[in-house]
Amino acid sequence: MPYRAPVSDYEFMLRHVVGFDDVAGTDRFAEASEDMVSAILSEAGRLCEEVMAPLQRNGDLHPARLENGVVRTSPGFAEGWKAIADGGWIGISAPQDFGGMGLPVTLLTAVNEMMSGACLSLELAPLMSMGQIEALEHHASDELKRLYLPKLISGEWAGTMNLTEPQAGSDVGALSTKAEPNGDGTYAISGQKIYISWGDNDFTGNVCHLVLARLPDGVPGTKGISLFVVPKYLPDDAGNPGQANTLKVVSLEHKMGLHGSPTCVMQYDGATGWLVGEPHGGMKAMFTMMNNARLGVGGQGVGVAEGAYQHALAYAQERKQGRPAEGSSGSIADHADVRRMLMTMKADVFAARSILLACAVAIDMQNATGQADWAARAALLTPIAKVCGTETGMEVADTGMQVHGGMGFIEETGAAQYYRDVRVTAIYEGTNGIQAMDLVGRKMMDGGEAAAALIEEIQSQAEQARAKLPDLAEAVWQASETLRETTEWLAGQKDMNDRFAGAVPYLHAFGRVLGGHYHLAAALADPGGARECLARYYIRRLLPEHTGLLAQAQIGAEGLFGLSLEELAA
């Protein structure tokens, strides 16, 4: 089933739903005119449709493998990487001084989403490089920037991120990888990292690892962690890959999906590395990379949801079962329950994509204006975008299999691959549970101010919409009012377990309300049209879920620990 890049959807949403005009109106992004945005999206869409989508099944059927310590990638992936690199897509938002395009993160987000819908396991490779580019841009010395950035941006070299160790997953501060000064400005890195995405490949001249490790005087926990760039080949005097560094891929993980992406166990044996940022300042630098990656992973979920939806719709239109009602096509797409599934998929993809883009717009506005309220908005929306994007990816892929009936469970249709591939997005880059805790914890340290400001905007839009769409406007206003009450309740809880217990339902409810808000904006821009019809479906049928979710969030930790572990096991 060919993938069709949702370019026109993006154009509509940028213009009418998420306020991209604000970004294009800044001096920094003044060149992002409508024409130029259309050209970028169309060109990226072509790459996704013609080059990447045909590789999707290759990755699944011919997984990356380890041969004599070297990763051999799936057929066609080397050519796919080259096409991505040659198009300049790795450096779309990277600094122009080093060969990037310097375009808004909003466009990068759209491009990443489309690439994920076309071929998730290959898209993860440039995503890793993009995160590394951003971390080096903000934290590395000028010398490191001059050496690494042009090669990472051009795709001549690739980047990875190395946080996880067997005993240090969500608890990054528990890591034990060591960094000893060599006395010449470099460091000897020793330890094992697990689950490293694209830890090696056979198509770039070098693979540069960003590694978290502890200096000899580093205190336990996250405060004692430093960041290092550790290349597979040590650059020679001319900056070309020279002697092999003392690091290796020990093995590749056997995974449920995402087979085209090699997930590596890495061993560092006194490997030479260079400090990025301040000693013991590793988490600050890593956060730069992780924030970028969290938005990117949210986009992976939305991209897969789009692909799975297109797949299911095409199947539903062809498959004939049951007696056709008068005037019906005779396909299963005309059965009420199948239509419910298709409408839900489409409405949810729109909602999750809107949240993703709104987060990207806030990041661009923060970068362009330096204003604290945009920074707070971006910080608030990042965990919501990650979770809503990835949960939508999983749910839509799951529903897509259901639309296929038995054929959804049979691998040859490709419907199950979407589900297997996307499942990890809720786990990596900080599990969705950890994201929700971030939302009700760190992101509410302001007493819920950033959340309140966003809810106020939702309410004022709903007020304005009352004249044209009174029923939809009222539903969105009421939902946001319940969200406001729960937000105030949560922000007032001193016992963090009372917040954390309801963090996930609260985040889902926030996502539902935001979805209503953006659907309402789309309906206002398309009165009586398909956008209004979809908004009506979402607001009447899906938005009401917020009530049950927020009720759960307000129970706090009461009863959660009521059963002992023994009783749980009984």
Ligand SMILES: Cc1cc2nc3c(=O)[nH]c(=O)nc-3n(C[C@H](O)[C@H](O)[C@H](O)COP(=O)(O)OP(=O)(O)OC[C@H]3O[C@@H](n4cnc5c(N)ncnc54)[C@H](O)[C@@H]3O)c2cc1C
């Ligand atoms: C395919 C794949 C690719 C990956 N790529 C990379 C990569 O490129 N680089 C990298 O560094 N890592 C990578 N990872 C690792 C990934 O980021 C971790 O798996 C993830 O952070 C979770 O850590 P963990 O697996 O140790 O789970 P754990 O931390 O053991 O978590 C288990 C469960 O406990 C919950 N939990 C843990 N701590 C808390 C807490 N304090 N409060 C509440 N709940 C908690 C979690 O939410 C989860 O539900 C990858 C993983 C996979 C599977």
